Amino acid sequence: MIPFRAPVDDIFFSLRTFAGDVPCWDAELSHEIVRHFAGFAEGVLAPLNAPGDRQGCRLEDGRVVMPDGFAAAYAELAGAGWQGLTAPEDHGGQGLDHLTAAAISEIFTAANHSLQMVTSLAAGAIETLMAHGSAAQQAEFVPRLASGAWLSTMCLTEAGAGSDLSRIRCRAGRAGDAWRIDGQKIFISGGDQDLSAGILHLVLARTGAPEDGVKGLSLFLCPAEVAGRRNAVTVTRIEEKLGLHASPTCQIEFDGATGWLIGAEGRGLAAMFTMMNHARIDVALQGVAHAARAHAIAAAYAADRHQGRTADGRPAVLADHPDVRRMLDEQQALAMGARAMCHLALAEIERAERPALVEFLTPLCKLFGSEAGIRAADLGIQVLGGYGYLEEYGVAQIWRDARITAIYEGTNGIHAVTLATRGLRLAEGAAQGDFGALIGRLAGDDPATIAALAAWREDATRIGASDDPLPLAHDFAHRTARLLLRAVWQRIAARATGEGRADAGDLARIAAALPA
């Protein structure tokens, strides 16, 4: 196993290149904070990743037991204040920017995706409560989440109601000031655990009639304990998954559980989307984490493993072989490219000037970032050959862990459709225009990217005008991602040369070779 090293320098190269002009971002402070987290991730989180995968979680007397060492690591994480990073300062948080949070999220996932899964939903819950909760709800729950005393879940999916939320059957009815929740939820990450003192379930449940579809849904907060007694919330099963074995994916029964409405009745979906939009960029960053870690392992292995000879007859290492170099370059292109896309999107979020462009970039980041992680992990296995197929070297686990990212928080197919329909229509086409302008800025004077942009605009116009865009969505979304990838890489190569990075020549080669 090649030890985990957080790619702090690469992350800050990317932040400076793609988000350096965001006013709220203090690069120096951010770097200091992230370096501090990197040490914790390398020393505490990463060493638990493979053992946690092997041991997995178990259900004992209706409660989830996490793998050995996870509770202690979480206590350290919470104790250092990392759970409250972006929470408002007057609710016990540190009020930091989303760029710093993104750097930390990427490093956390690369070190230990399972634990990141279980702990990262709290940030989305804080955002949801701050946007839709009452002042009393905020005052009661945000400090608990920010301190790490509590963790939270997102109880959305039901059997047969994954991508299609109109089929949700879980019901909520008034019971005095509170509500009574009944029904079953599945695929609930961290549905129970033994890390935090409390758990706050955010539950999407039906308050209207079934025929109201998604308009009959409301969002509830439902603590695992109410007034010192267990709420009627029971984990009935942990799923056996391909990966993320240390993240308990639970089936939960709400059997007359007590909950409180968040925001307005019938507006559950809007509130849930606050949480999901946060999660979507986070999923893209998970892809970045997987891609970068898979590349680091493969590059280290390929530089070290002797095999065959070079064209001129000298003993070679794996990385000297053109086909291995091709795979390492592709991993690098995916990792740095997907990271650049996320940083671009987060910078737009922080600047808050082009909301339509943010909405356009979000599904694109989710789709491309997740596929980048899976693909780079797959290439990592191939570079390591037979050793890559062993669990011992860690790339196999990356591949297993990464695979869910193309499915959760909206399948990639759904994000492609969103991009090709709503994305192109957003703000009367403003997003499309903003995206084209962004590509133009990034591309500099690269003729291939400029030509590809012109072709893309024609496509976008054609698809925007189509009566039946759905069959075209997959190809269009991937063409859009390829165009953005080529464009960000022109900027990466130019900046690397400008800064005199030692690998500027390699990066220029990668930038020039990408299809547009």
Added chain:
Amino acid sequence: MIPFRAPVDDIFFSLRTFAGDVPCWDAELSHEIVRHFAGFAEGVLAPLNAPGDRQGCRLEDGRVVMPDGFAAAYAELAGAGWQGLTAPEDHGGQGLDHLTAAAISEIFTAANHSLQMVTSLAAGAIETLMAHGSAAQQAEFVPRLASGAWLSTMCLTEAGAGSDLSRIRCRAGRAGDAWRIDGQKIFISGGDQDLSAGILHLVLARTGAPEDGVKGLSLFLCPAEVAGRRNAVTVTRIEEKLGLHASPTCQIEFDGATGWLIGAEGRGLAAMFTMMNHARIDVALQGVAHAARAHAIAAAYAADRHQGRTADGRPAVLADHPDVRRMLDEQQALAMGARAMCHLALAEIERAERPALVEFLTPLCKLFGSEAGIRAADLGIQVLGGYGYLEEYGVAQIWRDARITAIYEGTNGIHAVTLATRGLRLAEGAAQGDFGALIGRLAGDDPATIAALAAWREDATRIGASDDPLPLAHDFAHRTARLLLRAVWQRIAARATGEGRADAGDLARIAAALPA
């Protein structure tokens, strides 16, 4: 879990279409035999697949214990004579053709890849002994392998000597009439097991000096027991792998083990290649098996799962959604296309008229078939969404099991290089000419395929003349595979229409949509 049904009709449609004119092939007899095996695979082999994956193999007191039920299933397999299918009749086999064997191999893998791994090496060992062994060796060992009393291994890889066999350090020295073998081998499938009474190790070891490279290698037979006593062959470890948990991948120590030379000293690699060439088409068929099974699971699930609405507002199932249809079509294209390629190659082997074409098609089948299986399994996970990420539905296991096929029996990168170098030069370009003629025959009057063939010929000429073809190999190999895929699909669509298959319209749609 959707029960396994062997795709016997699809397999025979393909054999009739792509190998129907092979003289030694008796379609009716073949069909009867394969139907018989299909029943055994569905009833006995497939039900052990998921439990075997969960339980895995273990090492106890230096011996490998297979998962529960495997020994009984193997006894039934051997008892029915399936291990001697292609062995010569005068050595206790049934002397059947390779097309029937291919159908059985595909079904075996789809039902239980792990058990197929452990048992299928015997056919390659029989072929190797018949081609390179002495009459006495053939008389002693082939009947044992054909009856299933013995199984065999292929002891090739060493630490640091996977793709680069010139680095092999395992040594053999004369000891009277026999040889003494010393060294360590890794990644040995079925290196030990509790299925068969005897095990025959075929071992590649160095009889010359290290500087002789692969010319100093000889092939040995090395029984696990000699004259009723254990030979000095010890399994020291079972690897923990991504998949194929029921196939024990062993590290083996030869500590003065007694062995006998097969064929001539220093000719070990040639003998080993007899075994590996057999194995390569078998790996391609493993890919076919994975692709077809993943498609069957995804298609059944997508036809059954209700989600959303159609464009005209009716309740829809998953398969009604264009993006899901795209994924199911791609799986089908890969499964039937890779199967067609294998059947074409096997028909060429049986006809024995164009050996250069066989050598050209073998790496192409290995590369495309293995990637088809992995990709179709990946699509299967995506179609099932969150359920695909659970182990319960079986597609996750297919993905894990399939992943090794792009690595073993020569990595796909090496096969791409073989195709772009040796493949193009074979018999002074005869293979290239034969391949072009084959595409022309298959394509019928499809203009896109004919145009793509012309472009491919130009590429092939350019790459054949290049001083540095290695960096071009990956793209060229995949372009070659895409061309063959498009061509076989024109034939599939035409034949389906001609036979009035119920799904002829779907197949024509798939054929027309493939890139050339």
